[in-house]
Amino acid sequence: MPERILIVxxxxxxxxxxxxxxxxxxxxTQTAADGRSALDQFESFAPSLVILDLMLPGxxxxxxxNAFRRRRDVPVIMLTARxxxxxxxAGIEMGADxxxxxxxxxxxxxxxxxxxxxxxxxxxGEDAGGLLVAGEIRMDLAGHELRVRGEPVNLxxxxxxxxxxxxxxxxxxxxxxxxxxxxWGDEDFLDQRTVDVHVRWLRQKVEEDPADPAHxxxxxxxxxxxxx
Numbered sequence: 001m002p003e004r005i006l007i008v009x010x011x012x013x014x015x016x017x018x019x020x021x022x023x024x025x026x027x028x029t030q031t032a033a034d035g036r037s038a039l040d041q042f043e044s045f046a047p048s049l050v051i052l053d054l055m056l057p058g059x060x061x062x063x064x065x066n067a068f069r070r071r072r073d074v075p076v077i078m079l080t081a082r083x084x085x086x087x088x089x090a091g092i093e094m095g096a097d098x099x100x101x102x103x104x105x106x107x108x109x110x111x112x113x114x115x116x117x118x119x120x121x122x123x124x125g126e127d128a129g130g131l132l133v134a135g136e137i138r139m140d141l142a143g144h145e146l147r148v149r150g151e152p153v154n155l156x157x158x159x160x161x162x163x164x165x166x167x168x169x170x171x172x173x174x175x176x177x178x179x180x181x182x183x184w185g186d187e188d189f190l191d192q193r194t195v196d197v198h199v200r201w202l203r204q205k206v207e208e209d210p211a212d213p214a215h216x217x218x219x220x221x222x223x224x225x226x227x228x
Contacts, residue, residue: 002028003117006047008038008064009079010056014102018051018079021106022113035059042068049117051109052096054080065096075120077112079104111181118164132167134228137206137215139164148206155205158183162198163206166216166226175223199224 005022009015010033019029030045032038035058042050050068054061065076075097097116100109118141132139136149141164146153155163161183166174174182176192184194199218203210217225 002026003048004028004030004045005113006038006041006045006050007031008033008035008050008056008061009053010034011053017106018109021110025110027113033057035064038064039067042071042074047074049113049120050074050076051079051113052076054078075116077109077116079109107177107181114165114182118168132164134167134170134215134226137167139167146206149208153205155202159198159202159205162195163202163216166224170226170228173219173222173225179223195224 005027007015007018007022007029009018009031012033015031015033019031022029030041030047032041033056035056038052038056038059041047052061052064056064059067061078061080065078068074068076077098077100078096079100079102081102097119098112100112132141138147139145139160140147144160146155146160146163162179165179165182176195179195180192199216200210203213203216207213207215215227217227219225
C-alpha cells in the first residue's frame with residue numbers, strides 16, 4: 001500500500017506540482033488549501049506524512065502543526081518562503097521534522113520525504129517491525145543494524161542508507177542521480193562516481209562473491225537495482 005502524503009498549500013500551482021511529482025514516485029496524495037480543510041483531511045485521509053506551508057488562510061501553519069501533533073504523531077515537513085534562521089529554528093523546535101524553503105527543487109523534496117519517512121519507520125518496502133529482509137540480508141532500520149548470513153556487518157552511515165534505499169526499491173532500477181538525491185540530499189557538487197565507489201564497498205561487505213554480485217546489480221548505462 002503506498003504511503004499517503006497530505007499537501008497543505010494555498011498556492012494551487014505549487015500544490016499541484018508537488019502532488020504530481022509525488023504520485024509519479026509512487027505516493028498517494030491529497031491537497032488542502034486552508035487550515036480547516038487540512039484538519040478534516042488529516043482525519044479522513046490518515047496521511048503518513050504532511051507537507052505544510054506556513055502562510056495559510058485561516059489557521060496558520062504553526063497552529064496546524066500543533067493541532068496535528070495533538071491528534072497523531074505524524075512527520076511534518078514545513079514548506080515555506082520564510083527563510084530566516086529564526087523561522088527554521090522555531091519550526092524544528094515546535095516539532096517539524098524538516099524545513100524546506102521556497103523556491104525548492106522537486107528532487108530535493110522527494111529525497112527529503114523519503115528520508116523523513118525512513119526516520120519515522122514508515123518508508124515503502126519496510127514491514128511493521130522496521131525490517132528489510134532479502135535472502136541472507138537482514139536490515140534492522142530502527143536499530144541501525146545489518147546481518148548477512150547471520151553475522152553482523154558494520155557499515156558507514158552512507159553505506160547503510162544506500163543499501164536501505166536500494167532494498168526499499170528492490171527490483172526497480174535507480175539512477176545515480178536518484179541515489180544521490182535520496183542518500184546524499186541532492187548535492188550538486190557530488191561526483192556520480194561516489195555512488196559507484198560506495199556500491200563497490202557495499203558489495204565487498206554483503207555479497208558472497210563481490211565480483212559476481214547476486215543482489216546489488218549494475219544496469220549498464222542507467223544505474224543500479226537490488227535483486228532479492
